[in-house]
Amino acid sequence: MEKVVLIICDGLGDIPVKGKTPLQAARKPHIDALARDGECGLMHVLGTGVIPGSDTAHLQLLGYEPFLYYNGRGVFEALGAGIKLREGDVALRCNLGTVDKRMKVIDRRAGRIRTEEAARFGKSLGNITIDGVRVIFRQSVEHRGAIVLRGEDISPNITATDPHKTGPILRAMPLDKTNEAKRTARIINEFTRLSHKRLSAHPLNIKRKKEGKPVANIVLTRGASIFEKAPPMRKLYGISAACVAGGALYKGVARYIGMDVLDVKGATGTKDTDLVAKAKAAKKALRTHDFVFLHIKATDSLGHDGDFKGKTKMIEKIDKIIPLIRKTGAHIILTADHSTPVVLKRHSVHPVPILAYGKFVRPDRVSKFDERECATGGMGHIKGRELMPLIISLLGKARMFGS
Amino acid sequence: MEKVVLIICDGLGDIPVKGKTPLQAARKPHIDALARDGECGLMHVLGTGVIPGSDTAHLQLLGYEPFLYYNGRGVFEALGAGIKLREGDVALRCNLGTVDKRMKVIDRRAGRIRTEEAARFGKSLGNITIDGVRVIFRQSVEHRGAIVLRGEDISPNITATDPHKTGPILRAMPLDKTNEAKRTARIINEFTRLSHKRLSAHPLNIKRKKEGKPVANIVLTRGASIFEKAPPMRKLYGISAACVAGGALYKGVARYIGMDVLDVKGATGTKDTDLVAKAKAAKKALRTHDFVFLHIKATDSLGHDGDFKGKTKMIEKIDKIIPLIRKTGAHIILTADHSTPVVLKRHSVHPVPILAYGKFVRPDRVSKFDERECATGGMGHIKGRELMPLIISLLGKARMFGS
Numbered sequence: 001m002e003k004v005v006l007i008i009c010d011g012l013g014d015i016p017v018k019g020k021t022p023l024q025a026a027r028k029p030h031i032d033a034l035a036r037d038g039e040c041g042l043m044h045v046l047g048t049g050v051i052p053g054s055d056t057a058h059l060q061l062l063g064y065e066p067f068l069y070y071n072g073r074g075v076f077e078a079l080g081a082g083i084k085l086r087e088g089d090v091a092l093r094c095n096l097g098t099v100d101k102r103m104k105v106i107d108r109r110a111g112r113i114r115t116e117e118a119a120r121f122g123k124s125l126g127n128i129t130i131d132g133v134r135v136i137f138r139q140s141v142e143h144r145g146a147i148v149l150r151g152e153d154i155s156p157n158i159t160a161t162d163p164h165k166t167g168p169i170l171r172a173m174p175l176d177k178t179n180e181a182k183r184t185a186r187i188i189n190e191f192t193r194l195s196h197k198r199l200s201a202h203p204l205n206i207k208r209k210k211e212g213k214p215v216a217n218i219v220l221t222r223g224a225s226i227f228e229k230a231p232p233m234r235k236l237y238g239i240s241a242a243c244v245a246g247g248a249l250y251k252g253v254a255r256y257i258g259m260d261v262l263d264v265k266g267a268t269g270t271k272d273t274d275l276v277a278k279a280k281a282a283k284k285a286l287r288t289h290d291f292v293f294l295h296i297k298a299t300d301s302l303g304h305d306g307d308f309k310g311k312t313k314m315i316e317k318i319d320k321i322i323p324l325i326r327k328t329g330a331h332i333i334l335t336a337d338h339s340t341p342v343v344l345k346r347h348s349v350h351p352v353p354i355l356a357y358g359k360f361v362r363p364d365r366v367s368k369f370d371e372r373e374c375a376t377g378g379m380g381h382i383k384g385r386e387l388m389p390l391i392i393s394l395l396g397k398a399r400m401f402g403s
Numbered sequence: 404m405e406k407v408v409l410i411i412c413d414g415l416g417d418i419p420v421k422g423k424t425p426l427q428a429a430r431k432p433h434i435d436a437l438a439r440d441g442e443c444g445l446m447h448v449l450g451t452g453v454i455p456g457s458d459t460a461h462l463q464l465l466g467y468e469p470f471l472y473y474n475g476r477g478v479f480e481a482l483g484a485g486i487k488l489r490e491g492d493v494a495l496r497c498n499l500g501t502v503d504k505r506m507k508v509i510d511r512r513a514g515r516i517r518t519e520e521a522a523r524f525g526k527s528l529g530n531i532t533i534d535g536v537r538v539i540f541r542q543s544v545e546h547r548g549a550i551v552l553r554g555e556d557i558s559p560n561i562t563a564t565d566p567h568k569t570g571p572i573l574r575a576m577p578l579d580k581t582n583e584a585k586r587t588a589r590i591i592n593e594f595t596r597l598s599h600k601r602l603s604a605h606p607l608n609i610k611r612k613k614e615g616k617p618v619a620n621i622v623l624t625r626g627a628s629i630f631e632k633a634p635p636m637r638k639l640y641g642i643s644a645a646c647v648a649g650g651a652l653y654k655g656v657a658r659y660i661g662m663d664v665l666d667v668k669g670a671t672g673t674k675d676t677d678l679v680a681k682a683k684a685a686k687k688a689l690r691t692h693d694f695v696f697l698h699i700k701a702t703d704s705l706g707h708d709g710d711f712k713g714k715t716k717m718i719e720k721i722d723k724i725i726p727l728i729r730k731t732g733a734h735i736i737l738t739a740d741h742s743t744p745v746v747l748k749r750h751s752v753h754p755v756p757i758l759a760y761g762k763f764v765r766p767d768r769v770s771k772f773d774e775r776e777c778a779t780g781g782m783g784h785i786k787g788r789e790l791m792p793l794i795i796s797l798l799g800k801a802r803m804f805g806s
Contacts, residue, residue: 360418360751361418362418362419362424362753362774362775363775364775364778364779365775365778365779376779378774378775380445380778380783380784381784382451386451386452388452389451389452389453389752390451390452392452393452393454393751393752398452398453398454398751398752399453399454400453400454400455400456400750401449401453401454401455401456401459401469402455402456402457402458402459402460402469402473402476403456403457403458403476403626
């Protein structure tokens with residue numbers, strides 16, 4: 001039985017700083033050995049000239065056309081935070097933030113409140129029903145979380161309350177003229193009011209205020225989207241699939257498409273994540289699954305921070321877990337969901353390097369894994385939608401057309 | 404007048420065994436000279452992740468979208484066997500096989516009966532009409548052949564009687580609820596019964612039985628398909644085209660699209676085929692045709708057999724006819740319909756190497772024709788459907804769009 005591990009180093013692609021990209025600057029003998037023994041290429045994840053979002057890019061790479069399956073981020077954040085969604089639920093991404101007396105947002109992240117503290121507010125926001133619609137709140141990492149509206153006559157077509165910068169909190173507004181959108185906006189505005197009332201009275205906030213810390217006294221919402229079931233990977237592609245990830249979004253995408261999401265202690269989605277624990281979890285998952293998706297977030301975060309050295313070091317850390325995965329005998333694909341160049345501090349259109357290694361892979365002349373070398377690889381330039389057919393063929397499950 | 408010879412070495416693409424593919428291991432100075440003086444690339448015949456069948460791949464490479472023009476193999480086998488088809492005919496691929504007294508198939512190929520012997524059964528199976536439908540049988544090579552149903556109210560939507568392994572012969576069953584499908588299944592089942600009765604009584608079988616050889620006492624059918632005329636190449640592409648091939652399937656595809664199929668003595672579709680005779684026939688055909696398709700089957704068969712040395716030697720044999728073709732001054736395209744890696748012994752998804760040589764070709768940096776070198780060629784990665792536009796342009800017949 002063939003197996004495939006897909007390692008996505010988020011935002012890995014880059015453009016040179018003083019002549020070198022982080023991939024070119026990093027010492028990464030194990031990744032380069034995979035390139036030497038395998039086949040490389042460049043991948044345009046969502047097509048030429050499109051800057052991929054992390055959500056859409058992951059859907060595309062995992063074989064789900066974002067044009068069909070993406071209708072906003074809320075659903076993935078909610079699934080990632082562990083809320084079990086039902087068909088028709090409206091999910092929103094949210095932050096715990098700080099507002100002053102005049103409802104002006106003075107800190108969108110309540111001082112990047114620690115995950116453990118933020119978790120304590122959950123109870124205050126439980127058991128809320130507004131106009132017959134249940135509102136489910138779940139915190140995920142630090143100030144981040146999701147809310148879900150469950151009930152009749154609701155719509156995802158509403159605006160955000162999060163102003164995305166300091167300034168007056170926004171009122172949720174309907175984006176179309178339906179009663180459902182108007183009603184949903186009213187419910188969110190009422191929930192916002194309630195969240196402020198309940199959180200302000202929370203003992204932890206009273207304590208934080210005394211300590212001079214920003215209070216987490218408001219829930220700011222954005223990214224409303226409706227949950228519609230997607231065919232699970234087992235059905236769409238006939239494969240069993242597992243996900244090892246730290247970030248809620250990636251777990252959410254994986255749950256959305258029916259992957260088994262593994263709980264890995266120490267997988268934080270930050271640069272301090274326990275990569276060895278993740279690699280070991282991936283190795284274990286290969287025993288029971290055809291396909292394992294291993295997500296590493298920090299390369300993207302360090303790109304957003306403009307931290308060239310940090311991104312380079314993170315690549316060197318990733319290199320160290322490669323032997324553990326290579327030893328499993330599984331095919332390995334190593335790539336990214338998009339480029340996050342450190343000089344740009346944002347996602348960019350640059351295609352990402354990709355390598356495939358294993359029994360069914362035909363080696364090319366590339367022996368170093370970076371943006372420049374991969375451009376001459378045997379895989380050529382591929383689109384993100386070609387990745388899943390490649391994975392299926394490495395699993396020995398490609399179909400013949402004709403006879 | 405420009406000319407093009409398209410040489411398709413069936414199943415030529417491969418993956419390395421001990422570091423080398425057959426193309427990399429073969430000594431092939433003339434082919435490499437074409438690569439050096441021409442342009443190379445890799446071709447995904449039916450697109451990424453699709454394993455090409457031989458029938459669909461050839462349709463695609465010759466400029467006929469298989470999604471439009473392919474509806475089963477029977478038609479091509481019947482045309483290849485020399486049956487002249489009429490619109491609405493239902494054609495099936497068939498084998499002469501051996502059944503025991505309880506109608507259990509004990510040899511699907513009647514001991515791979517020789518072509519000359521098998522031909523003698525044709526008369527027994529001639530002149531059969533069942534329920535007003537004429538049944539035309541034609542043997543091609545060894546145990547292989549085709550039958551054609553001609554009449555009103557028939558359908559290709561029926562199952563095979565060939566069990567594809569030893570075991571009870573299957574009954575043809577309708578694949579839909581139409582009366583046409585039910586009726587056609589009945590006709591095939593009656594023909595099967597008749598073939599058993601007539602063949603069992605054949606003097607040659609009585610002789611074979613005495614000699615202890617498997618008798619050819621049944622016709623096993625599969626691959627039913629309906630004949631619908633395709634626009635001939637002359638009309639679709641404005642070119643005159645000829646085919647030099649041994650295998651019935653390839654002749655059948657060529658006839659389907661209106662090519663002139665040349666009879667070449669010694670063209671057998673096996674590793675013992677007379678390549679020089681085929682090259683000479685191609686050379687002769689160039690005098691009267693714009694485009695000559697030269698098919699060589701054995702590279703595929705040797706891949707299916709897992710015979711690395713044999714495939715390598717076959718490539719070296721092909722190399723020897725290149726000067727003869729090069730001297731004609733025609734453009735040469737050398738490629739494959741799909742990969743048949745010797746380690747896999749089956750068709751695979753791996754893109755095939757392709758080279759183009761001649762007056763209108765812009766040379767690149769590739770000077771050896773193999774899978775790894777072609778990946779860096781000037782042609783880049785192309786799809787199978789891009790081959791015919793390339794041929795048209797080499798013929799000097801490409802059109803300008805705009806002014």
